[in-house]
Amino acid sequence: MTSAAAAPAADVRPDLTGRRVHVKVPATSANLGPGFDTLGLALARYDDLEVSVPTALTGQDGPGLDIEVHGVGAGEVPLDASHLVVRAIAHTFARAGVELPPLKLVAHNSIPHGRGLGSSGAAIVAGVIAAKGLLEGIVEFDPDDLLALATELEGHPDNVAPALFGGLTIAWVTPEGPRHKKLMVHRGVSPLVLVPEHEMSTALARSLQPESVPHEDAVFNVSRSALLIAALIQSPELLLQATEDKLHQHYRAQAMPETDRLIRALRAAGHPAVVSGAGPSILVLASDPSARAEAIRLVEASADTVWQALPLAVDFMGATVQPA
Known part of the structure; x- marks a missing residue:
């Protein structure tokens, strides 16, 4: 993490109680025909999530986690620590060296699952961005950090790049990690x-x-x-x-x-x-x-x-x- 506020020492326990963030992530379409594993486009259909750190919590995965899912995936996706958004939050906290606090997640999903519209990439990006918001002022993340964290979980940057940054994105991988370039799309498209x-x-x-x-x-x-x-x-x-x-x-x-x-x-x-x-x-x-x-x-x-x-x-x- 590169930032004005350096990453804390491993396994620190800042008091995040009461912090609450709202996250909105777009659907994406990758490849766009010839741009295999490189090009992606962000589309105006969204998953909306609220992630908070409550004072005390007992959820379906035991103490420390409570998940609600509405819309797409309700009754289908797991409501425990294997939920992809939670996994992405936990991954980001671990990379930042901060102990994961109790979490309450309420998701309102509209991106279709398993249809080629980047639902898994959106979930990963939602978790990374939620962690960024919860750690505001404690650990700061630049765009390359966010892309690297999301790509570590997704495996390819072509879906997570447009979900993170919007517009048309070109994504590639360097020895230093994934990179992207965002372009604006012609208004006639x-x-x-x-x-x-x-x-x-x-x-x-x-x-x-x-x-x-x-x-x-x-x-x-x-x-x-x-x-x-x-x-x-x-x-x-x-x-x-x-x-x-x-x-x-x-x-x-x-x-x-x-x-x-x-x-x-x-x-x-x-x-x-x-x-x-x-x-x-x-x-x-x-x-x-x-x-x-x-x-x-x-x-x-x-x-x-x-x-x-x-x-x-x-x-x-x-x-x-x-x-x-």
């Missing part, structure tokens, strides 16, 4: 997320990819990734060409045939559609709101199964934390 009823395992999706790809496919994706940056920040009319990919989507298609079929239909009609993250959701990077409306009509007319259409704005703020 109108994201549409199509969410199916079924889930997709990220681990399964990754297992379907080969360890090596043809040289020409790698060159193809380098060109499209570069073009995609230009399309998103300056020239939305290039988005259809810029979202072409040969590195990951067709390898995963066998595991999500409905997603693959709908993407092909959308792209054939001129809509820049890609798999959102590991899928099975679809991200359409429409060049304006009218094109987005046309894509919704196409899905309603041609889809064999139910897809929830979410017209979303780009989130430019990223995760926020403030006293509650």
